[in-house]
Amino acid sequence: MMDVTPYSCKTKxxxxxxxxxxxxxxxxxxxxxxxxxMARGKPATAQLDLVSGLLTVLADPKDCYDGxxxxxxxxxxAGLPCARAxxxxxxxxxxxxxxxxxxxSLSLMYDVIARAYSHGLLHSPRxxxxxxxxxxxxxxxxxxxxxxxxxxxGFELVPVAMTPEGPDMDQVESLVKDPSVKxxxxxxxxxxxxxxLYSDETVRRFAKLTPAAPDFTIMWDNAYCxxxxxxxxxxxxxxxxxxxEAGRPDMVIEFASTSKITFAGGxxxxxxxxxxxxxxxxxxxxxxxxxYDKVNQLRHVRYLKDKAHTIALMKRQAEIVRPKFxxxxxxxxxxxxxxxxxxxxxxxxxxxxxFYTLPGTAKRALALCKEAGVTMTGAGAAFPxxxxxxxxxxxxxPSLPPVKELxxxxxxxxxxxxxxxxxxxxxxx
Amino acid sequence: MMDVTPYSCKTKxxxxxxxxxxxxxxxxxxxxxxxxxMARGKPATAQLDLVSGLLTVLADPKDCYDGxxxxxxxxxxAGLPCARAxxxxxxxxxxxxxxxxxxxSLSLMYDVIARAYSHGLLHSPRxxxxxxxxxxxxxxxxxxxxxxxxxxxGFELVPVAMTPEGPDMDQVESLVKDPSVKxxxxxxxxxxxxxxLYSDETVRRFAKLTPAAPDFTIMWDNAYCxxxxxxxxxxxxxxxxxxxEAGRPDMVIEFASTSKITFAGGxxxxxxxxxxxxxxxxxxxxxxxxxYDKVNQLRHVRYLKDKAHTIALMKRQAEIVRPKFxxxxxxxxxxxxxxxxxxxxxxxxxxxxxFYTLPGTAKRALALCKEAGVTMTGAGAAFPxxxxxxxxxxxxxPSLPPVKELxxxxxxxxxxxxxxxxxxxxxxx
Numbered sequence: 001m002m003d004v005t006p007y008s009c010k011t012k013x014x015x016x017x018x019x020x021x022x023x024x025x026x027x028x029x030x031x032x033x034x035x036x037x038m039a040r041g042k043p044a045t046a047q048l049d050l051v052s053g054l055l056t057v058l059a060d061p062k063d064c065y066d067g068x069x070x071x072x073x074x075x076x077x078a079g080l081p082c083a084r085a086x087x088x089x090x091x092x093x094x095x096x097x098x099x100x101x102x103x104x105s106l107s108l109m110y111d112v113i114a115r116a117y118s119h120g121l122l123h124s125p126r127x128x129x130x131x132x133x134x135x136x137x138x139x140x141x142x143x144x145x146x147x148x149x150x151x152x153x154g155f156e157l158v159p160v161a162m163t164p165e166g167p168d169m170d171q172v173e174s175l176v177k178d179p180s181v182k183x184x185x186x187x188x189x190x191x192x193x194x195x196x197l198y199s200d201e202t203v204r205r206f207a208k209l210t211p212a213a214p215d216f217t218i219m220w221d222n223a224y225c226x227x228x229x230x231x232x233x234x235x236x237x238x239x240x241x242x243x244x245e246a247g248r249p250d251m252v253i254e255f256a257s258t259s260k261i262t263f264a265g266g267x268x269x270x271x272x273x274x275x276x277x278x279x280x281x282x283x284x285x286x287x288x289x290x291x292y293d294k295v296n297q298l299r300h301v302r303y304l305k306d307k308a309h310t311i312a313l314m315k316r317q318a319e320i321v322r323p324k325f326x327x328x329x330x331x332x333x334x335x336x337x338x339x340x341x342x343x344x345x346x347x348x349x350x351x352x353x354x355f356y357t358l359p360g361t362a363k364r365a366l367a368l369c370k371e372a373g374v375t376m377t378g379a380g381a382a383f384p385x386x387x388x389x390x391x392x393x394x395x396x397x398p399s400l401p402p403v404k405e406l407x408x409x410x411x412x413x414x415x416x417x418x419x420x421x422x423x424x425x426x427x428x429x
Numbered sequence: 430m431m432d433v434t435p436y437s438c439k440t441k442x443x444x445x446x447x448x449x450x451x452x453x454x455x456x457x458x459x460x461x462x463x464x465x466x467m468a469r470g471k472p473a474t475a476q477l478d479l480v481s482g483l484l485t486v487l488a489d490p491k492d493c494y495d496g497x498x499x500x501x502x503x504x505x506x507a508g509l510p511c512a513r514a515x516x517x518x519x520x521x522x523x524x525x526x527x528x529x530x531x532x533x534s535l536s537l538m539y540d541v542i543a544r545a546y547s548h549g550l551l552h553s554p555r556x557x558x559x560x561x562x563x564x565x566x567x568x569x570x571x572x573x574x575x576x577x578x579x580x581x582x583g584f585e586l587v588p589v590a591m592t593p594e595g596p597d598m599d600q601v602e603s604l605v606k607d608p609s610v611k612x613x614x615x616x617x618x619x620x621x622x623x624x625x626l627y628s629d630e631t632v633r634r635f636a637k638l639t640p641a642a643p644d645f646t647i648m649w650d651n652a653y654c655x656x657x658x659x660x661x662x663x664x665x666x667x668x669x670x671x672x673x674e675a676g677r678p679d680m681v682i683e684f685a686s687t688s689k690i691t692f693a694g695g696x697x698x699x700x701x702x703x704x705x706x707x708x709x710x711x712x713x714x715x716x717x718x719x720x721y722d723k724v725n726q727l728r729h730v731r732y733l734k735d736k737a738h739t740i741a742l743m744k745r746q747a748e749i750v751r752p753k754f755x756x757x758x759x760x761x762x763x764x765x766x767x768x769x770x771x772x773x774x775x776x777x778x779x780x781x782x783x784f785y786t787l788p789g790t791a792k793r794a795l796a797l798c799k800e801a802g803v804t805m806t807g808a809g810a811a812f813p814x815x816x817x818x819x820x821x822x823x824x825x826x827p828s829l830p831p832v833k834e835l836x837x838x839x840x841x842x843x844x845x846x847x848x849x850x851x852x853x854x855x856x857x858x
Contacts, residue, residue, distance in 0.1 A: 040503065048501040049490045055724075056485050061478045072477040072692040074469065102531050103722040110717035117547055118558065118582060129547065129558045145719075152716045153547060263501040266724030287581045288539035290574075293532040293722065295484075295695030 006340030007425060019422040022415055026372060029412045034373035036409040041192075041351035042400040043264050046320045051262045051313070054303045064298065071294040077286055078278070079270070083297040087270040089307040090225060091256060092238045098272050099281060102292045105257035105269035109219060110149050112253055112271070115284045116182070116215070117153050122250050122280040124215040128153070128182065137175055137184035139167035141354060141382030141393050143192040146185040146221065157384035160184070162191065164345065166198030169205040176211035183217040189236055190224035193354040193382050193395040195347025200237055207242035209251065218243075220254040226311050227260060229318040229325060230348040233311050240272060249274040258300060260351065261310060261317075268300040324398040324406055328353050331410035341421050353396040354382070361420040362391045368416035374409050435769030436854060448851040451844055455801060458841045463802035465838040470621075470780035471829040472693050475749045480691045480742070483732045493727065500723040506715055507707070508699070512726040516699040518736040519654060520685060521667045527701050528710060531721045534686035534698035538648060539578050541682055541700070544713045545611070545644070546582050551679050551709040553644040557582070557611065566604055566613035568596035570783060570811030570822050572621040575614040575650065586813035589613070591620065593774065595627030598634040605640035612646040618665055619653035622783040622811050622824040624776025629666055636671035638680065647672075649683040655740050656689060658747040658754060659777040662740050669701060678703040687729060689780065690739060690746070697729040753827040753835055757782050760839035770850050782825040783811070790849040791820045797845035803838045 007015060058064055064071045066080040078084065079100025088095040101108045112121075120127040128134050136150040140159040147157055158175060161168040167186065175181055186206075188198040206218055220239055228234060239252045250273070258267035271281065304310045329346060332355065336342055341358040357365055362379040369376055377395040380388040396413075398406055436444060487493055493500045495509040507513065508529025517524040530537045541550075549556040557563050565579040569588040576586055587604060590597040596615065604610055615635075617627040635647055649668055657663060668681045679702070687696035700710065733739045758775060761784065765771055770787040786794055791808040798805055806824040809817040825842070827835055 042503050045490075045499065045502075048493075048499065052490050055492075056488050059485050061474075061481050063484075064477075070474065070477065070694075072694050073474075074471050074688075074693045076694075104718055104720075107718045114543055114547060114717070118543060145716075148716055152713075259503075263724055264503045265499075265501050265505075265720055266722040284581075287574075287577055288543070289533055289536045291533075291694055293695040293725065295692055296722065296725065 004338035006338065007421065008340055012426065015422055015425055019419070019426060022419045022422060025415050026368065026419055029372045029415060032373070034408060034412065036373060036401060036405050036412070037375045038397050038401065038406075038409055038413075039375045039377050040400070041260070041397045043260055044320060044400055044402070047317055048263060050316060050320070051303070054262050054299055057303045058295065058299050063302070064295065066298055071298040074290045076294060077282060077289060077291050079292065080294050080297045080301070082301045083268065083294075086301045086304065086306065087256065087272065090310065091222060091254060091272050092236070093240050093254070093272045096275050097240055097278060098270055099278050100292065100297055101269040101271065103257075103259070103265070103267050103269060103296070105221070105223065105255040105259070106145055108269055108271050109146070109221065109255055111285070111288075112217075112219070112281070113149050113153060115281070116217070119284055121215045121217060122277055131180070133180045135178065135181045137172060137181060138384045139184070139186065139191075140384060141193055141388070141395070142185055143187060143221070144377075144381040144386070146219070147384050150185070151385065155182070159384050162194060162196065164196050166191070166196060166202035169202055173205070173209065176209055176213075176216060179212035181211065182213050182215060183219055185219050185221065187221045187223055188239070189222060189234070190227055190347060190350025192223065192350065193352035193393075194345050195350045195352060195354065196345065197234060203237045203239055204242060206252070207239060207246040209248070211251075216251060218252040220252050222254055222256045224260070224350040225256055226307070226314050227351070228314065228349040229321040234349070240274060244274065250277050253277060258304070261304070261314065262300060266296065268297055321399060323403055324401075325353065327403055327406045327410055328396055328398045331414055335414035336417060339418065339421075342417070351397060351399055353398065355394045355396055356392045357394060357417050358421040358424055359390045359392045361424045362388060362394050364423065365417045365420035366394065368419055369413055372412045372416065374412045376413070433767035435767065436850065437769055441855065444851055444854055448848070448855060451848045451851060454844050455797065455848055458801045458844060461802070463837060463841065465802060465830055465834050465841070466804045467826050467830065467835070467838055467842075468804045468806050469829070470689070470826045472689055473749060473829055473831070476746055477692060479745060479749070480732070483691050483728055486731045487724065487728050492731070493724065495727055500727040503719045505723060506711060506718060506720050508721065509723050509726045509730070511730045512697065512723075515730045515733065515735065516685065516701065519739065520651060520683060520701050521665070522669050522683070522701045525704050526669055526707060527699055528707050528714075529721065529726055530698040530700065532686075532688070532694070532696050532698065532725070534650070534652065534684040534688070535574055537698055537700050538575070538650065538684055540714070540717075541646075541648070541710070542578050542582060544710070545646070548713055550644045550646060551706055560609065562609045564607065564610045566601060566610060567813045568613070568615065568620075569813060570622050570817070570824070571614055572616060572650070573806075573810040573815070575648070576813050579614070580814065584611070588813050591623060591625065593625050595620070595625060595631035598631055602634070602638065605638055605642075605645060608641035610640065611642050611644060612648055614648050614650065616650045616652055617668070618651060618663070619656060619776060619779025621652065621779065622781040622822075623774050624779045624781060624783065625774065626663060632666045632668055633671060635668060635681070636675040638677070640680075645680060647681040649681050651683055651685045653689070653779040654685055655736070655743050656780070657743065657778040658750040663778070669703060673703065679706045682706060687733070690733070690743065691729060695725065697726055750828055752832055753830075754782065756832055756835045756839055757825055757827045760843055764843035765846060768847065768850075771846070780826060780828055782827065784823045784825055785821045786823060786846050787850040787853055788819045788821045790853045791817060791823050793852065794846045794849035795823065797848055798842055801841045801845065803841045805842070
């Protein structure tokens with residue numbers, strides 16, 4: 001039977017024996033010369049195969065019209081009316097509050113920040129490149145690509161603590177009193193990487209923020225709006241409506257995409273925001289773009305139909321995704337939890353598991369993983385500037401590998417996490 | 430028989446009679462309550478219908494791979510290898526010099542200028558937003574959307590004269606001695622709107638430019654690289670290779686797309702440039718984008734195959750486009766040329782005819798057109814800040830309307846042009 005005594009209850013000699021045992025296991029893993037990847041939230045091939053109907057849903061010229069609009073020709077910068085209606089249904093907002101983009105919501109977020117930098121947003125006194133200093137709030141751990149965008153423009157990234165209810169709103173409410181704080185990154189549903197659902201209370205407090213900066217913007221990345229892999233669809237509040245009701249209608253810009261609904265390399269993205277924000281952004285976007293790929297927009301709307309139909313599809317996706325998460329849950333519960341040096345949240349949607357190992361050992365654990373052929377998201381990636389002050393957080397992305405590979409990868413992972421923790425306990429210097 | 434005496438040879442009384450005649454004709458046109466549009470270079474429905482095979486060329490998951498790469502998933506920011514090879518063939522450059530984008534080359538141009546503004550280009554001493562002044566050369570008439578991009582960042586637009594051989598290179602060579610001149614907009618094949626082909630001599634002089642600004646960039650928009658509607662395919666020099674040979678390999682960034690080959694609202698675009706430029710741009714683009722729509726890239730490569738096959742397709746497109754240009758040519762030759770107050774170039778490719786009416790009457794002529802239900806590109810649009818110093822140039826875009834509508838539109842157009850000229854001649858104040 002497995003020894004499940006927490007490390008903290010063991011003597012140094014016992015820990016040393018554990019270390020020898022794990023080291024032997026590590027060497028055995030290494031000898032297998034594995035090449036496994038849990039680095040990125042990439043859909044598995046089986047998920048992509050599930051939506052093949054998307055490829056041929058438009059088969060004929062007569063399929064290419066949304067009413068009188070020919071999706072194949074220039075025009076309709078805001079997106080096809082049917083695509084705007086689709087996203088309004090998905091996000092529980094109004095069609096006129098939707099701007100439909102290309103395949104990437106990340107690029108829409110980048111464009112909003114880049115335009116803020118060069119031209120300013122709707123309520124900006126000046127372009128952000130003319131500001132003395134720009135600070136951006138980064139609930140951490142968070143999505144590395146968000147943080148990288150704001151860092152690339154030289155903004156100061158200000159960490160905000162994450163809680164199971166969402167960002168620490170006391171901190172947020174206090175920080176927005178600084179007029180150089182221009183915005184915050186949020187993933188409100190199945191937060192990346194923790195998989196937390198922002199509580200209604202948190203969302204309502206966002207709507208009631210009174211920031212000093214008139215152009216303070218909540219970058220509301222609703223990346224996992226219908227991405228339950230366990231249980232029923234969880235509804236969410238429409239922050240756009242709440243901000244309108246609270247008298248700051250332009251404070252939030254929401255983003256979403258089908259990257260993890262249809263094709264990660266060819267989905268449909270959108271912005272949702274107040275009509276004044278949409279009008280303002282359209283003026284800027286009209287300089288950079290005649291129109292996004294409306295053929296792909298129409299393809300998606302014809303295939304996905306509406307929110308109810310999309311949620312039904314996501315239930316079938318969940319059948320593929322869920323067993324993979326369960327491999328990770330089971331490994332962690334069996335191999336790591338009893339040892340008492342770590343913690344993690346068990347998400348029911350999204351793409352990640354956020355694992356907190358013994359502080360000061362995350363980097364080392366992942367270096368060991370790499371040595372044994374298992375690639376993970378870099379330690380610290382989920383923190384501003386890639387620096388986890390605790391060196392504890394590890395993001396696990398189980399979606400891509402097949403279950404069998406994932407089991408192998410988790411075996412390596414658990415061994416490396418234990419090994420790094422034991423090294424530290426045996427030699428805490 | 431029609432009176433074909435040039436207006437300049439007529440007496441005032443004769444001109445007045447002409448005026449009465451044309452005015453009567455104008456009123457008759459107005460009474461028809463037409464609603465015709467020659468404003469934009471939009472492909473006709475028949476052209477879009479011609480490439481319907483594109484819709485279903487990828488029909489099955491197994492079709493979605495370029496070698497081992499699954500086009501449906503994230504990755505390959507520079508584009509699918511087969512798409513890079515396709516564009517290298519099309520543009521006579523090397524695959525490693527190609528970066529494949531989404532549906533819009535305009536947005537790639539915008540992104541290059543926007544990144545120059547916020548981050549600087551490869552050889553920039555500083556981001557352009559930190560420069561005292563940035564000037565951009567605008568061969569005029571040119572493409573209004575080019576000029577709008579650089580104007581939107583507050584750059585000073587410096588007009589350069591266009592000649593049938595391309596931009597006046599004496600002017601260009603002299604202007605680039607100013608270190609605040611950071612670049613130039615070019616449409617080297619079938620220039621927008623004149624339809625001129627830059628001569629080999631002009632292209633070679635571009636490669637040999639020695640600008641004072643180390644980051645001076647030739648924005649080489651090869652929008653009409655295979656867009657002959659008359660005669661055989663006209664080859665062009667590879668400016669990237671010429672710049673490399675001349676010792677300034679990073680001075681040019683080339684752009685192209687299939688917007689007028691397949692779907693204007695869902696094509697495939699690219700950047701071509703030195704590998705150092707591509708590496709540098711990739712570093713910047715990797716912050717804004719995980720990858721462009723590779724499914725659409727693969728769809729295009731499977732459908733278009735290669736340059737030879739694309740040129741064969743363009744010959745079929747030409748069958749649709751050519752008769753429309755001929756309607757315009759014939760109208761102008763019959764109705765306007767004999768009157769001796771205008772001139773225009775007869776292009777053999779591209780999407781436009783650039784018509785130069787009696788100076789001081791272009792705006793008036795287009796206002797009359799509008800009154801009679803015919804929408805044209807705004808007068809002056811082809812000049813920096815939308816101001817044609819001569820008020821003479823009118824861009825005609827004949828591709829969209831069916832031939833019958835085009836004939837009606839040209840009848841109105843010729844009448845309005847004559848009417849505006851006669852007004853001016855009769856009352857030159």
